[in-house]
Amino acid sequence: MASKRTQALLYARRAAMAGIAVLLLVAGVRSSWGAAQHVMLAKGREHGTMTVAACGSGTCTGPYVPDGPTARHPRVTIDKSVAAKKGVRIPVVLKPGTTEAVRAGAPGILHAWAPLGGSLLLAALVVAGGLRMTRLAWGAALTGGALLGGAFLAL
Structure with a gap:
């Protein structure tokens, strides 16, 4: 009986961590889209x-x-x-x-998507620590870092 309860708790933890990671990414896209739509769909x-x-x-x-x-x-x-x-x-x-x-231009696009870069970095911590998916976490962290670094260098 304890085994089933443990498995249920593990699935609940993974679902909660996945939900938090998705919530972070959705928040990053939503906060970025306010400016990005004017630059990208100009x-x-x-x-x-x-x-x-x-x-x-x-x-x-x-x-x-x-x-x-x-x-x-x-x-x-x-x-x-x-x-x-x-x-x-x-x-x-x-x-x-x-x-x-x-x-306008590439600097504007990078600056507009900077909040998504930050949310990718935060989501990478949740994915690595809560979901134990280190490759996906590294990919998200490197993508977020590249986006923030590109925005910093472009401006």
């Missing part, structure tokens, strides 16, 4: 160049010059972690209906 959105004029505690602002025949925006905002320093020109995509910009 067709039909306003493209242009932003010149960083001033930075506050969390955002930077500056004038926006569109690439095509769209409206010129005197001031757009972008996340401070994406903007380099004052006077730098950054290719951006505007979120529809707002003056909020996201960085």
Whole structure:
């Protein structure tokens, strides 16, 4: 009887750890998709160049010059972690209906998916420790680390 109870507890533990790992990955994708959709599915959105004029505690602002025949925006905002320093020109995509910009191109894609990289690193710990699947854990950790490192180097 104790053997069946032990087996049931082992299956419950594995199911709980798998659920936590999946929850971490879903949270990473969900938090990344908010910015990534504008960068990756940029067709039909306003493209242009932003010149960083001033930075506050969390955002930077500056004038926006569109690439095509769209409206010129005197001031757009972008996340401070994406903007380099004052006077730098950054290719951006505007979120529809707002003056909020996201960085365009490969650096923008890597920066947008950075939360997924962090969740991959956290999920790797759960997979290695809770599920005892070390190869899968190493793969997730290396993928997450590469994504975060690429985002750091691209920006």
